[in-house]
Amino acid sequence: MGMRALLGWLLAAGLSLAASAASAHPHVWITATSELLYAEDGSITGVRHAWTFDDMFSAYAVQGLESKKKGAYTREELGPLAQTNVESLKEYAYFTFARADGKKERFQEPVDYFLDYKDTVLTLHFTLPLKDPVKPKQLVLEVFDRSFFIDFQMAKDNPVGLVGAPSGCQMKLDRPSDGTATAQKLNEQTFMDGPNANFGMMFANKITVDCP
């Protein structure tokens, strides 16, 4: 057995194992719109999300639910499901991460949550109030799943709204590029970071709001 052949095999074995670690990919797709809510004094009080699930997951989620009309679900009929959803989301910090002038901000439990079902897809609406309203020069809001089980995409049209923001505030949205490009670009960095705990960060949707 030549050394070269051995090296070849070892390389193959290593690659297979690396590939085995790469088995995950999103199983749920969410198209999101997010609104930043402002108080009259110009401080930010919270975030209002509307997350539309893909049709495969939507079908899964409504499986077996009772509805008066077949194939249609009212907000009331979906009430218990919405509640379970927001309760479950707590563990994942609602996939919503805010920083005000670089300082991490925390959210309270969601309010005003409900699901609606339209054109065979579910949309989860909920509002996340900030623990303490903030009035930063710059607010950064990121929406993503670090485990990349859920693929978050901001909606094509009007992805981000600033509700009642003071005049002069500028919003910028950085979308993740598609998985291929991002994964390739961040390849080296990921390996250097060791256990790529923040893999999903590459897929983050980053909303930056600068106010005068």
Place this chain on the structure above:
Amino acid sequence: MIPRLHSRLAHGLLACAAVLLVLSLADAALHDLFAQNPFGGPRPAAEPEAGGIIGWLLAKQSEFYRQMSATIRAAKSDGSAVWTLLAISFAYGIFHAAGPGHGKAVIASYLVANRETARRGIALSFASALMQALVAILIVGISAWALNATAKTMCKAEGTIEIASYALIAAFGLRLVWVKGGAFIRALQTAQPVPAIAGVPHNHDRDHHHHDARVHHDRGHDHHHGHGQAHVHQHHGHDHVHDEHCGHSHGPAPSELAGPGGWRRGFAAILTVGIRPCSGAILVLVFALAQGLFWAGIAATLLMGLGTAITVAAIAVVAVSAKDIAQRLSAARDGGGALFMRGIEFAAAGLVLLFGVGLLFGYIAAERTTCF
């Protein structure tokens, strides 16, 4: 001098490979602890790891998966779309590779720990993938189709099976560790080198004697442990594998060493890996059911399983080959070679245990919130 050097280099490389193996597997296991899905859908198989080719695979996988729902819808009105669905499912299965849990890693570790042949590796891969597909079909068939259960109920059923499967992996790993640990310790005790053969690894004849001696030695151990390998002799010669296994060796091939008890062990591996259904498959099945095309979902799931089996089998073959090479190289060495191999087997057994325990605890941590 040169053979010595080679041998040392080889051992160094193998040690590196072993470390790499442990790290990547442990990494996958650890990640699973954190990977849960809040919406009650099936949980992900493992964590993603980006890379050039891997990133591309990842994207491809998602692409195929996303095409499935549209294709199932299309199949409602256009029967020919079913063929597209089957093709997509098959491709998805291949790309999805690991399928649920750490099937691949567990199978590979098991094969290495048990000195299995590539052929058996392939058989195990296909059997476990088929079982995975069938479990998914059964879960959705019984709970959603027959009982019209909600996603919450299905998820709970899935969760229970998941716990059971992780516990099985842990138990399976524990047993392997027990057995292989014993063999390793005995190898340590008898590791005094046999000087006569040392240092001339390129002499095939001696090589071969040496190898034989070692294999017989192993067999002795197995007898001690009584893993149902007492009937080894009956199986002498029924196998074919000389060429693909030990090259010029006339010693018993691992398939023979495995014996009938080996198949029983193999079944344990199939059950351990196959009992946890494929995450994606459950979603596809429920979706197909909602479209009134449950049968198309079943066909898609089976094709997905076939695709997964091919990938897992390929990895199993690589794992077995890598180990065979290690074995050949270490056989060319003095008494330390056997010890080295027992060490690798012991490490592989440990990995299976590590997986089981890691997955089990990961699951428990997530149990409260995973399901609707």
